[in-house]
Amino acid sequence: MTDKTREFSSLNSKPASFKKYATRVEHVKKIVIEHPRFNEAMKLLEEVHELSKESVLAEGLFICGRTGVGKTTFLEHYLERFPRQEMDDYTKVPILYVKVPPRAKSPKSVASKILYHLGDIFFDTGTEENMTGRIQHFVRECNIEMIILDEFQHLIDRDTQHVLALASDWLKTLAEEIQIPVVLCGLPESQRIFEHNEQLDGRYSNRIFLEPFYFSSPEEQIEFRMFLKYLDAELPFSESSNLSDPQLAAKIYYFSHGVPRYIKDLVKEATKISLRQGKDCITESSLRDACYRITRSSRPYALIPFDNNKFDLAEWLDVEDKKNQAFIKESQEEAKERRRRKKKKATH
Template sequence: MDIMAAAIQFSQCYIEHPYVKRIMTELDKLRAQRLLSKDQQCILITGEAGTGKSALIDHYKVKDVATNKSTKMTPVLLTCISAKRDLDSTLIQMLHDLELFGASQYKRRGFATNLEQKLVNALKRAQVELMIINEFQEILEYKSMQERQAIGNSLKYISEEAQVPIAFVGMPWAAQICEDPQWASRLIRRRKLTHFCFKDIDKRRYYLSYLKGLASRMPFASPPDLASPPIAIPLFAATNGENRFIKELLKEALMIALQQQDDTIKLVHLSVAYALIVPDQPNVFEFPLDLLQLKEIESPSRINFDMNTVEQLIIGPKYTKPIAISDILSLK
């Protein structure tokens, strides 16, 4: 078996668990209803790094391309904030992502053009039904209230004139756009992707169901029992329930198992994989289960408005105090 090909295939698999299915259904609904009113209803999708925001919208885009592969139109425009993090550069980026030839000429000094109207016309020509802006928080950072309002006004005009709903995707503070009353009413749909949880029984089932989905995507005759306590519990302890870390750890363990020609993933493979990825941390896969302690996110990351340096801009998520697995399992 080609180990690298198997690892890539697993890495690219996507588990449509119920919550992300609901979000994708909402994206479809926004597209279907976009011609009913000039005032477009939009959606805000936020979450911590590693919760699967980019994976969700990439998967949605891939599904759309597969459905519309026979047309030259662009029903779903997936774009991002320009590296310069200003409005004009971002509008040019959107034109570029629409594969509009000559988009680079808008950067020339003195080139008189209305970027908003150019983008509206381009969206109409490409018959775009939904625009997804990833990492949206980047254009709001370091901006005053007036600057954020100007950005909001521009995007509102584009959305209304082109009759294209917008999905704003980003870190939790992307919700700053809702400080504008006009956008607050357009962003009734606000969805949050979170890390997995273990303490709550229903949320734990959600986590275990996700692990079963990942196991079914592995190239073994019989899927590994990733949802069994000896694997699921230390896997959570190692990752704090972070989607991206879980998948990266499992990918590494998969490659080790295939290299050793084993017929499934075992605890020892995860132990070796964890030691390779985070060699300076105690290896939780070598701990007895009753000695493991788990942490979950208690409050999300946020902007630090009292920052003195750029490095202090973001305050990371706050985690719960470690709680023993025996105490968690005794909860009702």
Template sequence: MTPAKQLRIAIEKCELPHPLFLEHFKPLRQRIEDALDGGASRIERVMGPSRVGKSMLINALSRAFPERKVDGRRNVPVLVVPVPTPVSPLQLPLSVLDALGLPVQRSLTTVAMRGRMLEQLKAANTRVVIFEEASHLVEPGARIPPRGAGDWFKTLADSHNRTVFMFGVPRLERLFECNEQLRTRASARRLLLPYDSRIPENMKAFHICVATYANLFRESGYPIDLPASALTYQCYLLSAGLIGVLSRFMQELASQMASESPRILTFADCANAAARVEAAGSPHFPAFANPEATLTEVSPAALHQAFVHVMNDTDLAVPIIREQAGGVQ
């Protein structure tokens, strides 16, 4: 295997157990463990901007509780269900059955489909159902009223004392606003947010994430020729603190080395990779736009504008921080 291929694989497989990830992973894992121990039904909602790391969180939770055989019978303790778009009353139970990998007679009525879904979930001993992209339920094309969708999830949780997780972008909150019974049954919402440049601990954690990727490049023979702080600031301008965008940038940078022997990566290499990634930060402060940026510290205002831009894009209020953050050490 060539060094370039080793690098690409290392970057793609790299999962960062960073602080904001662990802040949600640990309590959600505990919720699952409680459910498997026969604990009370729970309804949890996790919301955040696109590319903030929701899928990584879902994948990690699912891997922690894999499907297995118990006394020769299939046991699926945690089931991940992608919510289709546009979604309808028939497609909701159908998506659950599809996630279980079961054949379905699509001519079944909505009531019959829901009954089959509940039977199969019970047969698989599924105690936790995780719905990915649940915010599709409140998109304009959805063919199920939000209140009705809320009743459907409440019924699902009530059956077999089941726990339900719902992941999506912040518009998912509308589902709970339209159904007071669902809202009062659910736990308080969880917000998975980007790293905020104004908070020193946040920037330190983001810097560690960038350094982790940079170390993989160096160990593979492709060191990045930028000061550590400069690389962190430029990555922040590009990603606005979204780890998913940072990961995508690092993957693109590694992919560009596919036909290259080990060598030092320059600012130009980083700029080329950044140009092939959908930036999340402010267009007024583009990342890797000026080679001289490696010699000067990026202003706190420019970093903050990246954060503001991604928060505004997802209709989230920018938190008020009384004390301004310092730079990366």
């Protein structure tokens, strides 16, 4: 862990200068916590990458998880180890990372995006077969070892048998022709593609499921608190913020539901507040004030747990759930009443 007492000096109760403020906030944005589950997933990605160099049949890898669990952060962390290199007569691209564009109409849209990232000036021209052939050419010329397709669910957003069949057939063909790993990363619903091609399903037997942290069992609580301890050790302050304290950890869990992105957003805003106030750590009042800056429209009945001595995780989660259920029931009854009135009006 970083020796923060030497890297980040005390603010001595004085608001951070703009330079210190900007540097320390940027530091928070770049924090990546290599907790055990993160490292386990990283080893599998590395294994698929390395073993395929010596194999006649490259393995595939599917990475999925809900929004905010850190899929893109995970991939970017691996990519940092394999930057592009300008050689004498070509550009070496060890790993090609491409985000599937929203509302991708067909595999051709993805092929075009791949060619664009490879510098093909005719990236949007040609048939699907022709584009796939050009990708194969670039794989050889640029010494590409692996292709990563992120936001993969965009290719199959239109859930029809035709779209899924086209996408699965193209992926199978692409993987066979380029003979390097094609890593797919997306939301859980993107798993539907494997139901439409048995061979593709077999090729992607390696799968990583990134999940949020949980807080039900003692083991889950320890895992979550260790994550917070690692995060605390990387914060740009001279003192510990004690994020892994049992009660404070429970409050952070309530706010975030264990989703790393929400934790990072909370800590980033609390860091800004503490720096402006000249504090040498994140305090619970900083976390409280940070909550007011973060909009969570998906949780209209969530309360702010920080600086609240009456907080009880189980009770607060139960109360919030009951309010949500009541709202859903009320909305369903209102919709039912609107349909009844519309039907009654139509009969007159």
